[in-house]
Structure formats: structure tokens, C-alpha cells
Amino acid sequence: ExxxxxxxxxxxxxxxxxxxxxxxxxxxxxxxxxxxxxxGKSLESLFVLLSNGAVKQEGRLMASLDTKARLSTLHxxxxxxxxxxxxxxxxxKETSGSRLTFGEGTQLTVNP
Amino acid sequence: DTAxxxxxxxxxxxxxxxxxxxxxxxxxxxxxxxxxxxxKKFLKIMFSYNNKELIINETVPNRxxxxxxxxxxxxLHINSLxxxxxxxxxxxSSLWVANEQFFGPGxxxxxx
Numbered sequence: 001e002x003x004x005x006x007x008x009x010x011x012x013x014x015x016x017x018x019x020x021x022x023x024x025x026x027x028x029x030x031x032x033x034x035x036x037x038x039x040g041k042s043l044e045s046l047f048v049l050l051s052n053g054a055v056k057q058e059g060r061l062m063a064s065l066d067t068k069a070r071l072s073t074l075h076x077x078x079x080x081x082x083x084x085x086x087x088x089x090x091x092x093k094e095t096s097g098s099r100l101t102f103g104e105g106t107q108l109t110v111n112p
Numbered sequence: 113d114t115a116x117x118x119x120x121x122x123x124x125x126x127x128x129x130x131x132x133x134x135x136x137x138x139x140x141x142x143x144x145x146x147x148x149x150x151x152k153k154f155l156k157i158m159f160s161y162n163n164k165e166l167i168i169n170e171t172v173p174n175r176x177x178x179x180x181x182x183x184x185x186x187x188l189h190i191n192s193l194x195x196x197x198x199x200x201x202x203x204x205s206s207l208w209v210a211n212e213q214f215f216g217p218g219x220x221x222x223x224x
Contacts, residue, residue: 033212037153042202043215086153099168100213102155 002027004091006103014111016078021106023072023089032072033090033100034063043088047074079110115139116216118203124222125193132189133219135203143167144186145204145213146178155202161186162208193223 003026013019023032031050035043047056049065049072056063060083062075072089086107090100116137125131137144145168146158159178160168166178175191186203203216 035215042217043155043204045212045214048212088155090155099157099160105153105155107153 002029002091002093002101004089004101004103006087006089006106008106009104010107010109012109012111013076013079015080018078019076021074021076021087021108023074023091023103025070025072025091025101027070027093029067029070029091029093031092032065033092034072034074035088035090037086037088037105039085046087076108079108081110081112084108084110116203116205116214118201118216118219120219121217122220122222124224126224127193127195129193130189130191131193131221132187133201133203133221135186135188135216137184137203137205137214137216139205139207139214141205141207141214142183143206143208143211144180144183145206146186146188147202147204147215149200149202149218151199159186159188190221193221195223197221198223 005024007022034046037043047063052067054065060077065072086105088105089103092100119134143162145160147155149155158172161180163183164180177189180186200218200220202218204213206213
């Protein structure tokens, strides 16, 4: 059974600082997604990572994938308050069809 | 121009009642999903349909019955509601089974 673990689960950081959220998964996978969820809102797709070594960047967020280590990272550069949200990684496998297994989520709070 | 829509947004009901949640997508996607997000924000897939055919049916009580009248709609009917059914239910869709999933706004179900 595929397990997905994120850490940390809670992250409080100051504006301007850098930090990384980690997503580990237990079995081989062929795709990994990062989503953002604001309180009381839906999930917004941030990144789709499909191959080993994939790196994608959007603004202050950069996601990478190491399929050999079964690890994805979401790096935050010079955090701003608007990045406060819960971030989820989700892992899929073609042999599992459309099933995505989500991590527990990382609740990020960026303080001024 | 809403991509994935759900109705209602909020649903408050008594234990034992039967209720339905509707989902529609206008993205032309073939695959649709229902997820449950509990009070700890953990997301778990419940069902997935591809072109009106059920392809994922997780360990969900048979009080929950999905129905897909066409590939743009996936409804969720819940019989004999229980307190533990209180959660946010998200509908999602993807172009095909292994693609990025786009989420609806969610339906917050409260069972009293």
C-alpha cells in the first residue's frame, strides 16, 4: 500500500526566510503533484512532476522530484504572508489507475 | 466559466436522513472523482469514474452511492447519514486517468 508522508506538518516562519517541505512516499511512483489549499477553499494545483530530476518553479515556490529516493521537496524562497496555506503532495502510479494518495498536508503560516 | 462545480456548498442535516451532492465539470474531462476531507484535513479518495464507468471504489460504506449520468456529471448520494459522515466532500476531474486532477469548491456536510 502506498504511503505518503509530509514533514513538517506545521510550519511557522517569518517573512523573508527560506524553508523546505518534504514529501516521502513508500513505493515507486510515476507522478507527483503539489496542491495548495487556503482555509475553507478548494485545492489548487501548483506543480506536476513526472520524471526523476524534474524541477519546476513558480514565483517563490520550487518543487523537485527524486524518484530514486522517493522524495519530493517544495522549497519556499523569501516567504511572504500570501503563501500562508496548507500544502499537500499527492502521489500516483499508473498501475493504480487514477488513484492519488495524499500526504497529511503541511500547514504553513508566514508571519510578518 | 467555473471548471468543476458542486452543489450545495453547505449541507446541514439530521442523522438518518438521505442527501445528495451534485458535481459537474465543463472541462471535457473523462475521469471524475469524489474525495472526503476529514476534520484533520486528511484527503482520501472514495470513488472514481472514467467515462461513466466506476474504476475506483475504496472501502466506503455502501450507504454512499455515486452516480454518473454522463461523463460531465458525478453525483454522490448518501443514505442514513451518520455523525461520522460530517466532512468536506470534494469532487475532482482529470482529462484521463493518469492526469492532473482539478478540484471543485467542496461541499461541507454537517450531520447533527
